[in-house]
Amino acid sequence: MSMQENVRQLDVRPQLHRKLDPFQLIMKTVRELGREEMLILHATLKPVPLFGLMKLKGFASRTEQVGERYWITAFLHKSQDQARLAGLQLNRWAVPHLEDEGSAVGTEEETPAGREGxxxxxxxxxxxxxxxxxxxxxxxxxxxxxxxxxxxxxxxxxxxxxxxxxxxxxxxxxxxxxxxxxxxxxxxxxxxxxxxxxxxxxxxx
Structure with a gap:
């Protein structure tokens, strides 16, 4: 995990590759987030189950597939300037892991007013x-x-x-x-x- 520019990164690909549930680690990180911090989550799949839960906790999200079996999702509290999220290039945070390499496929946004996962x-x-x-x-x-x-x-x-x-x-x-x-x-x-x-x-x- 690293922090810079009010960003905290969490890579759960190792846990997912080993068929371990990273939910506890993700929620612990969310609880530790400062109100102005953005969470950048690295995963081997699109974290659809998290969208609805994070929306309930007051977070908007933006997700991008940056490689085969590699998704990066940003979560930012709705009290913050959502322009930070809208203009974010998530592939800048991409870090190869095991077989997760490839080109970006697409970007999607989930806002507090948007649809749930x-x-x-x-x-x-x-x-x-x-x-x-x-x-x-x-x-x-x-x-x-x-x-x-x-x-x-x-x-x-x-x-x-x-x-x-x-x-x-x-x-x-x-x-x-x-x-x-x-x-x-x-x-x-x-x-x-x-x-x-x-x-x-x-x-x-």
Missing amino acids: EAGGAARDQAMAADHGRADLDNRGLEPPQPMVRTLSALEHLAPGGTLTIHNDRTPVFLLEELHRLGYTYQSVTQADGSAIIWILKPAT
Whole structure:
């Protein structure tokens, strides 16, 4: 990680190449950001699951594919001058890693008023079912960090006192740590096939 020009960089490609979930590291970095700092995230995929969650946290984003399996995304808090984001050339931050080399393919922007990421939007839609009081998410088959991001996004939209039931490929250790930190009550039950069903109760206040 490096910092310059009010920019903090985070490269999670090593974790993704090893099939590790970088969500905890990303959220830790977001919590440490100064209000004027921009986060430059390096990843092996377009971080669609993060767009909705970061929007809820008040961030706009701009993303660019700079190589095969190499995406750079910038996040900037909406309280800051968005011209910084609009005029940013993300490929200037490109750093080759393993096989991630190639030319830029395209650039997209996600602003606070823009659309949410597909995974975040799907989680929100399901969380708003049944009068916002109960929702179910099937996270099986999704690559990290999508299960964790979808779950936290759904909880953001769930009504206080509501319950969310999720089904994951395995016990989501990092998610359970985050739920504990946020003050949620939960119960996790491992199924015969190794998957896990977790019932989560959102605090009433």
